[in-house]
Amino acid sequence: MEFKELECFVVLSEELHFARTAERLYLSPGRVSQLVRSLETRIGGRLLERTSRRVRLTTLGERFLADLRPAFDALGQAVVDAKTAAREVTGVLRVGFLATPTGLVTGSVRRFEERNPDCEVELVEIPLSDPFSKLRAHQVDVVFTLLPVEEPDIAAGAELNHVAMRLGLPNYHPLARRSSINAEELASVSLIGLDDPAPRRWREHVAPSHTPSGRPIALAGTVATSQEGVSQVALGRGAMLICTPSAASYVSPDVVFVPVTGLPPSILGLAWLKSSETAVIRAFNEAAEGHSPHMVAA
Amino acid sequence: MEFKELECFVVLSEELHFARTAERLYLSPGRVSQLVRSLETRIGGRLLERTSRRVRLTTLGERFLADLRPAFDALGQAVVDAKTAAREVTGVLRVGFLATPTGLVTGSVRRFEERNPDCEVELVEIPLSDPFSKLRAHQVDVVFTLLPVEEPDIAAGAELNHVAMRLGLPNYHPLARRSSINAEELASVSLIGLDDPAPRRWREHVAPSHTPSGRPIALAGTVATSQEGVSQVALGRGAMLICTPSAASYVSPDVVFVPVTGLPPSILGLAWLKSSETAVIRAFNEAAEGHSPHMVAA
DNA sequence: ATGTCTTACGGAAGACGTAATAATA
DNA sequence: TATTATTACGTCTTCCGTAAGACAT
Numbered sequence: 001m002e003f004k005e006l007e008c009f010v011v012l013s014e015e016l017h018f019a020r021t022a023e024r025l026y027l028s029p030g031r032v033s034q035l036v037r038s039l040e041t042r043i044g045g046r047l048l049e050r051t052s053r054r055v056r057l058t059t060l061g062e063r064f065l066a067d068l069r070p071a072f073d074a075l076g077q078a079v080v081d082a083k084t085a086a087r088e089v090t091g092v093l094r095v096g097f098l099a100t101p102t103g104l105v106t107g108s109v110r111r112f113e114e115r116n117p118d119c120e121v122e123l124v125e126i127p128l129s130d131p132f133s134k135l136r137a138h139q140v141d142v143v144f145t146l147l148p149v150e151e152p153d154i155a156a157g158a159e160l161n162h163v164a165m166r167l168g169l170p171n172y173h174p175l176a177r178r179s180s181i182n183a184e185e186l187a188s189v190s191l192i193g194l195d196d197p198a199p200r201r202w203r204e205h206v207a208p209s210h211t212p213s214g215r216p217i218a219l220a221g222t223v224a225t226s227q228e229g230v231s232q233v234a235l236g237r238g239a240m241l242i243c244t245p246s247a248a249s250y251v252s253p254d255v256v257f258v259p260v261t262g263l264p265p266s267i268l269g270l271a272w273l274k275s276s277e278t279a280v281i282r283a284f285n286e287a288a289e290g291h292s293p294h295m296v297a298a
Numbered sequence: 299m300e301f302k303e304l305e306c307f308v309v310l311s312e313e314l315h316f317a318r319t320a321e322r323l324y325l326s327p328g329r330v331s332q333l334v335r336s337l338e339t340r341i342g343g344r345l346l347e348r349t350s351r352r353v354r355l356t357t358l359g360e361r362f363l364a365d366l367r368p369a370f371d372a373l374g375q376a377v378v379d380a381k382t383a384a385r386e387v388t389g390v391l392r393v394g395f396l397a398t399p400t401g402l403v404t405g406s407v408r409r410f411e412e413r414n415p416d417c418e419v420e421l422v423e424i425p426l427s428d429p430f431s432k433l434r435a436h437q438v439d440v441v442f443t444l445l446p447v448e449e450p451d452i453a454a455g456a457e458l459n460h461v462a463m464r465l466g467l468p469n470y471h472p473l474a475r476r477s478s479i480n481a482e483e484l485a486s487v488s489l490i491g492l493d494d495p496a497p498r499r500w501r502e503h504v505a506p507s508h509t510p511s512g513r514p515i516a517l518a519g520t521v522a523t524s525q526e527g528v529s530q531v532a533l534g535r536g537a538m539l540i541c542t543p544s545a546a547s548y549v550s551p552d553v554v555f556v557p558v559t560g561l562p563p564s565i566l567g568l569a570w571l572k573s574s575e576t577a578v579i580r581a582f583n584e585a586a587e588g589h590s591p592h593m594v595a596a
Numbered sequence: 597a598t599g600t601c602t603t604a605c606g607g608a609a610g611a612c613g614t615a616a617t618a619a620t621a
Numbered sequence: 622t623a624t625t626a627t628t629a630c631g632t633c634t635t636c637c638g639t640a641a642g643a644c645a646t
Contacts, residue, residue, distance in 0.1 A: 001377055003301035004636090018601060028638050033602055043377070045384030049573045051451075052600045052644045058574065060384055067376035074369035079299055079341070082362040086343030091357070152619090153349075275347045276356065302611085316626060326613050331627055333611095350619045350625045450644095
C-alpha cells in the first residue's frame with residue numbers, strides 16, 4: 001500500500017487530467033500514469049477510464065474514492081496537527097525547584113508565562129538529596145539545579161545565577177553574631193549533609209569534608225531537604241551551608257544565616273532529560289536565560 | 299509524508315519494542331529505528347522516548363497516535379474494500395441486445411443471475427443501425443452483437459451462436475409461399491437496409507448489395523431497428539433479411555419469414571469497452587460462453 | 597496538427613540488511 | 622553479561638524525469 005499512489009489517485013480524481021495532476025504533485029505526467037497503473041494493479045481493477053482525450057472515474061473508482069477520501073484527509077490533518085503541536089508551546093510544564101522558589105525561579109516562570117500564555121506552569125519542589133529522580137520518573141519536565149550536571153542522560157542549559165553561600169547556625173552559637181565567616185572557620189562546626197541519592201559533588205558542596213586549606217570538617221548528619229536541614233539547625237544539631245537567596249526565606253528566631261567567604265558559589269541552571277526535550281522546554285530555557293537577574297555577583 | 303514511517307510508528311506504539319515491530323513489518327530493527335527517527339524529524343519533535351531498555355510514547359506521540367490511528371485504519375480498510383469490490387460481482391450490469399431478446403440472450407442472463415445472485419441485470423435494446431454508441435456512452439456495459447468486431451476500442455468474446463437468415467416478405471408476395479429461398483433470388487426483391495451509423499459490414503450483412511454470384515440487389519430504404527424494418531415490410535415497402543430467432547418474435551398476419559439458403563450465417567457474441575472491462579463483465583461473458591445453445595447449426 | 601496519455605530507458609535517490617557500537621539492567 | 626536500541630556502510634530496489642510513441646480530436 002503506497003501512499004504516493006493513493007495521493008496520486010485522489011488528486012487525479014479531482015483534476016481528471018494527468019498533466020495538471022503531475023503539476024500539483026511535482027511529478028512528470030509519465031510518473032502519474034505509472035502510479036495510477038500500479039495502484040490499479042494492486043487493487044485488481046480499473047479505477048479510472050482514460051483515453052488520450054478524456055479521463056473519468058469508473059464505478060469502482062468512485063466507490064473507492066468515497067471510502068478513501070475522508071481517511072486520506074484525516075491522515076494528512078493528523079500529521080499537520082502533530083507538526084503544529086511539536087512547534088507549539090502549550091499544555092502544562094512542570095518545573096522543579098530546590099529548597100525555595102527564589103527570585104530566579106519565580107522570575108523565569110513569570111517571564112515564560114508572559115511570552116507563552118497558552119502554557120501553564122506547575123512548580124514542584126525537588127529534594128536537595130535527589131535532584132534528578134523526579135525528572136527521570138517524568139514527574140517534572142525541567143528542574144532548576146546546581147551546575148555543572150554530569151549525568152549522561154540529562155541536558156543542561158546555561159549558567160543562570162552565581163549565588164553566595166551562608167552558614168545557618170543556632171542563634172546562640174558563638175559565630176552567629178559575626179557579619180561573615182571565613183571558609184577555614186568551618187573546621188570548628190559540624191555540618192549537616194545530604195541523604196543518600198545525592199551526587200558526590202552536591203554532598204561536597206553542601207557539606208565539604210575539608211576546608212580549602214585541608215582541615216577536616218565534621219559531619220553532623222544528613223537530611224533530604226533544606227527545610228529539614230534548617231529544622232536540625234534550629235534544634236542545635238549542627239550548622240548548614242545554604243544559598244543566600246534560599247536562606248532569605250527561612251525566617252526563624254532560632255536560626256541565623258551568616259555569609260561565608262572563600263567558598264565557591266552555587267551555580268544554578270536548568271536541566272532536563274535529553275530524550276524528552278520539547279519545544280516547551282526550549283522555550284522555558286530561553287525565558288530563563290533571558291531573565292534579568294543574570295549573573296548576580298557572589 | 300511517508301506511509302512506511304506512519305505504519306512503523308503505529309505498530310511500534312503497540313509493541314513498544316523495536317525487534318518485535320521489525321518482525322511484524324518484515325524489516326530489520328535498524329530500519330525501524332531509522333523510520334521512526336525520520337518521522338520524528340518530519341514532525342519536528344520526539345514521538346517515542348526510548349532507552350535500550352524501555353520504549354514509551356511521549357505526550358506528543360500519544361496525541362499524534364490518537365489522531366492518526368482511526369485515519370490509518372480507515373485507509374487500510376478502504377483499500378481492502380476496493381480489492382474485494384474489484385473481485386466481486388455485484389451491482390447492476392446493463393446488457394444490450396439487438397432486435398429481440400432471443401433465447402441466447404435470456405438464457406445467458408438466466409445462467410449469469412443464477413451464478414451471481416448479488417448482481418442485477420438490466421436489458422437494453424440496441425438499434426441495429428448503431429450497435430456501439432450506447433456502449434461508448436456508458437449506457438450499457440456489454441452488448442450482444444454481430445461478430446467479428448473490428449473497432450479498436452472494443453473487445454469481443456467468443457462466438458456464441460451461428461444463426462440462419464430469413465427473408466421477411468409481405469404475405470401477398472409471390473415468394474411468400476415458398477418453403478425456402480435461394481440467395482440468388484434476392485436479386486428480384488428490394489431490401490430494407492440500415493440507417494447511417496451502422497458499420498459497413500452490418501449494412502452489407504442485412505442488405506447485401508449483390509448476390510453471391512454478383513447480381514445486384516436493390517435497396518428499398520433504411521431503418522434504425524428491426525421492428526421498424528418489419529413495419530416497412532408489412533406496408534409493402536420492401537423485404538428484409540433478419541435472423542431466424544428474431545423473426546420468430548415478429549408474429550404478424552401481414553408478414554411472412556422465409557428461410558434463405560446460401561447466405562453466411564449471423565455470428566453472435568458479446569462485446570464491451572476494452573477500457574471498462576470489469577469482473578462483472580468477465581463473469582457475464584463466462585456465463586454466456588457456458589450457456590447451452592452453443593453453436594446452434596445455421 | 598495539436599494536445600494528451602503511455603512506454604522505454606537510464607541515472608539518482610533512498611530503502612534495507614548486516615554488522616559493529618552504545619547503553620541499560 | 623545479556624538484551625536492546627543506534628549507527629555506519631554497501632547493495633539493490635524503485636523512484637522519477639526525459640523523450641519518443643500512440644491515440645483522439
